[in-house]
């Protein structure tokens with residue numbers, strides 16, 4: 343692993359592939375234990391979580407369903423501000439044990455708007471499983487039930503996460519080298 347350059351920014355190796363796989367496998371084992379006989383429904387949020395979701399699902403051995411959705415935000419009224427809607431959620435979540443799979447919680451704004459919409463549909467339970475959390479960037483009070491890594495408040499890419507559309511196919515996670523730093 344060495345420094346990579348994308349759109350004029352430089353990124354250095356941060357989380358190696360083997361460590362990511364180890365943590366994702368551990369999380370899948372925890373989910374296996376916590377959801378035995380519950381036939382949970384995983385809702386993976388595209389695009390960023392596609393690799394994380396695929397690996398979690400490969401390691402999982404219990405009976406479970408997965409669906410993939412996209413969150414679109416559009417300008418609401420003056421009082422509502424940005425509004426987030428789920429595209430592609432065609433499975434009824436009423437009385438289901440639901441687990442959200444998300445790549446990263448940064449400010450927490452996305453989850454803060456989306457989770458109440460799911461609660462309204464009265465799932466049997468609703469939990470949040472994420473790959474990365476930036477606790478120092480999080481401004482909204484989100485209950486994170488499962489998390490692989492807590493990371494500093496710096497931009498990262500790879501393993502599904504992008505910088506301006508690129509970098510998703512990198513197997514490791516890279517962190518931005520901040521300007522001024524050699």
Ligand code: IMP
Nearest residue numbers: 390447448449450451452497498503504
């Ligand atoms: P939040 O609403 O601020 O928590 O932002 C969540 C979304 O922002 C994630 O689903 C990512 O798509 C994106 N994001 C936040 N931080 C990063 C990062 O460091 N790298 C790539 N995408 C990020």
Ligand code: MG
Nearest residue numbers: 388389390445
């Ligand atoms: Mg995302």
